[in-house]
Amino acid sequence: MTEVMNLNAEVRDGAGKGVARSLRRAGRIPAVIYGEKQDAISISLDYRELGKEYFRGGFFSRLCDLKIGSETVRVLPRDVQVNPVTDFPEHADFQRVGPNSQVRVAVPVHFVNEAASPGLKRGGVLAVVRHEIEIVCRAGGIPEALTVDLTGLMIGDSVHISSIALPDGVRPAISDRDFTVATITGVAVESEEGEEGAATDEEAAGAEDEEEAEESESEE
Numbered sequence: 220m221t222e223v224m225n226l227n228a229e230v231r232d233g234a235g236k237g238v239a240r241s242l243r244r245a246g247r248i249p250a251v252i253y254g255e256k257q258d259a260i261s262i263s264l265d266y267r268e269l270g271k272e273y274f275r276g277g278f279f280s281r282l283c284d285l286k287i288g289s290e291t292v293r294v295l296p297r298d299v300q301v302n303p304v305t306d307f308p309e310h311a312d313f314q315r316v317g318p319n320s321q322v323r324v325a326v327p328v329h330f331v332n333e334a335a336s337p338g339l340k341r342g343g344v345l346a347v348v349r350h351e352i353e354i355v356c357r358a359g360g361i362p363e364a365l366t367v368d369l370t371g372l373m374i375g376d377s378v379h380i381s382s383i384a385l386p387d388g389v390r391p392a393i394s395d396r397d398f399t400v401a402t403i404t405g406v407a408v409e410s411e412e413g414e415e416g417a418a419t420d421e422e423a424a425g426a427e428d429e430e431e432a433e434e435s436e437s438e439e
Contacts, residue, residue: 222363223282223293224272228262230287239310248308252285252294255315262287264311273299273308280324280361285313295322295358316358323392325351327364328400335370338403343374346404352380353392360388367400377402 231242231249239249247263262285272278278296285292294313302309316322328350333339352365365385367378378401380391391398 223284225284225286226264226268226272228264228285228287231261231263234261243309248311250311250313252292252313252315254294255317255320257315260287260292266307269308269311277327277363280326280363282316282358282361283313293317293358295324318357318359320358321355322358322361323353323355324361325353326362327351328367329364330367330369330401332368332370336372336403338372338374338376339369341374343403343405345369345401347401348399349401352383352400354385354389355392356386356389360386362386362389369403372403374403374405 228250229247231238242249242263243266246266248266248269250262250264251259252262253259272281272283278299281296283294283296285294293316295316296311297314298312299308300310301307314322328347330345330347333345336343336345339345354362354365356362365383367383369378372378377399379397379399380393381397383400385391
């Protein structure tokens, strides 16, 4: 299951742009905690401490224990506003969660056993449609990643969400279709005339058509 990061926070007084600018000049980032039918709390975080965790990646799928004085509040990061020039965090939103709170988060997809895929051995290419998958689960049961086993996949084969083993209590947020996660496609080669052609068979073409159709549905 996902790790829990730890951040130190301080309750802040006041709101507005003036207060936020003063905090940032002091090396702190304004933030807010909300949820669990409790009043929102305005806090501030250390500039470097928050940035270190944010730039590690996977920030929004990791639980966080915010230590505020003698109290520790477990939260899930929900939003971070960044500076348009530096990309460094300027404000953060956190949602309170309990061990059984149902949350919706995006987790990364990891692909394993590429060497055991006949399609990749033949020169096929792994075309990833979704690098992350949005799931619904308990806050205490967020997986670090979802794993796709490429063993036995041929050119033209597709990996759908139904073929991925999900941990207990985890379900995809998209439930109305068996969406594509990745396909094994043919690789483009150069013909004798020097023009680029696709070294694919009909199965690969069909897989790509399916990928495009499903992506169009998701955008709608």
